[in-house]
Amino acid sequence: MKEFELIKEFFSFSQSKSGAVIEGVGDDCAVLSIPDKRQLVTSVDTLVEGVHFFSDINPADIAYKSLAVNVSDLAAMGAKPLGFTLAIALPKVEEDWLKAFSDGLQQASTAFDIPLIGGDTTKGPLTITINVLGTVKTDRALLRKSAQLDDDIWVTGYLGDAAAALGLHGKAQSRQLNNAEHYLWQQLLRPKPPIVFAKKLAKLAHAAIDVSDGLLVDLGHILEQSHCSAKIKVSSLPLSEQLTEFAGLEGAREFALNGGDDYELCFTAKPSMRNKILNLAEDLNINVHRIGSITAGEEAEIQLMLDGKPYKPKRQGWQHFSE
Ligand code: ADP
Numbered sequence: 245m246k247e248f249e250l251i252k253e254f255f256s257f258s259q260s261k262s263g264a265v266i267e268g269v270g271d272d273c274a275v276l277s278i279p280d281k282r283q284l285v286t287s288v289d290t291l292v293e294g295v296h297f298f299s300d301i302n303p304a305d306i307a308y309k310s311l312a313v314n315v316s317d318l319a320a321m322g323a324k325p326l327g328f329t330l331a332i333a334l335p336k337v338e339e340d341w342l343k344a345f346s347d348g349l350q351q352a353s354t355a356f357d358i359p360l361i362g363g364d365t366t367k368g369p370l371t372i373t374i375n376v377l378g379t380v381k382t383d384r385a386l387l388r389k390s391a392q393l394d395d396d397i398w399v400t401g402y403l404g405d406a407a408a409a410l411g412l413h414g415k416a417q418s419r420q421l422n423n424a425e426h427y428l429w430q431q432l433l434r435p436k437p438p439i440v441f442a443k444k445l446a447k448l449a450h451a452a453i454d455v456s457d458g459l460l461v462d463l464g465h466i467l468e469q470s471h472c473s474a475k476i477k478v479s480s481l482p483l484s485e486q487l488t489e490f491a492g493l494e495g496a497r498e499f500a501l502n503g504g505d506d507y508e509l510c511f512t513a514k515p516s517m518r519n520k521i522l523n524l525a526e527d528l529n530i531n532v533h534r535i536g537s538i539t540a541g542e543e544a545e546i547q548l549m550l551d552g553k554p555y556k557p558k559r560q561g562w563q564h565f566s567e
């Protein structure tokens with residue numbers, strides 16, 4: 245199969261619903277129309293086989309996650325997706341593999357309403373680079389540096405599921421997962437960044453980040469860039485039933501605080517926005533939880549509280565963030 249046939253067969257599936265894509269795959273460049281009074285936002289992430297995903301994962305899941313983690317960055321800005329490009333290096337042309345990859349990519353493209361607008365295809369060790377483009381209303385992007393004193397701190401979805409699933413790879417491949425483990429494994433394979441919610445959150449919230457490296461690390465980035473600190477109620481961390489069943493309550497809290505790969509949003513907003521945020525979440529069927537607040541103190545310290553007392557996680561991984 246020649247390169248241009250491969251592109252036509254596997255990477256020419258997108259149709260833009262928004263009308264923003266004037267030219268997509270097939271010309272020298274894609275041509276996009278940027279609506280008036282909006283700014284372009286863009287981000288790129290590379291996933292390397294053996295580093296970012298296990299080699300024996302279904303190609304459909306690899307593709308889905310590759311796009312989802314990039315869409316998550318758009319969500320963290322409160323952006324509306326415009327399109328994405330895919331640069332892929334393949335060791336060899338295996339049509340079955342490419343078909344599955346293309347199917348998974350198309351599922352994610354539809355789920356997040358973001359068309360594939362171009363890319364590049366080369367030979368080499370399996371590497372997937374996705375560049376996402378989106379738009380925000382002028383000066384309305386949700387920035388890490390914009391948290392304000394006394395803001396509420398919120399998170400979407402549940403935390404810790406994906407991190408707990410990392411240890412389940414062997415069991416998943418030999419099909420020995422119980423129901424709770426199967427749920428956790430799916431959370432790792434197919435993250436669902438709340439992109440529609442995020443876009444509408446842009447006018448209600450101050451700051452946001454997507455939780456990719458663990459809540460404490462990622463909230464830490466907001467605190468550093470906003471020159472403030474935070475107090476978190478450990479009993480308010482959103483934990484799935486399945487995670488609690490799998491790891492116990494204390495273990496689940498550990499995964500939620502320190503785990504990564506959630507691709508949920510952590511955001512801050514004025515307390516007066518609570519009802520609007522809850523209503524928006526309900527309308528869109530998104531779980532949101534208020535887990536704490538922004539406090540004074542430029543040192544970006546995170547105070548964890550449980551039953552009115554400081555909480556010390558068993559695993560001390562969090563400590564270097566509060567030093
Ligand atoms: P050029 O040599 O001008 O870079 P290419 O042969 O690399 O052209 O690409 C031809 C067209 O196919 C371009 O529109 C490019 O964006 C698109 N394309 C190439 N690879 C991919 C891919 N993996 N996914 C989507 N579009 C692709």
Ligand code: MG
Pocket residue numbers: 363364365
């Ligand atoms: Mg090219």
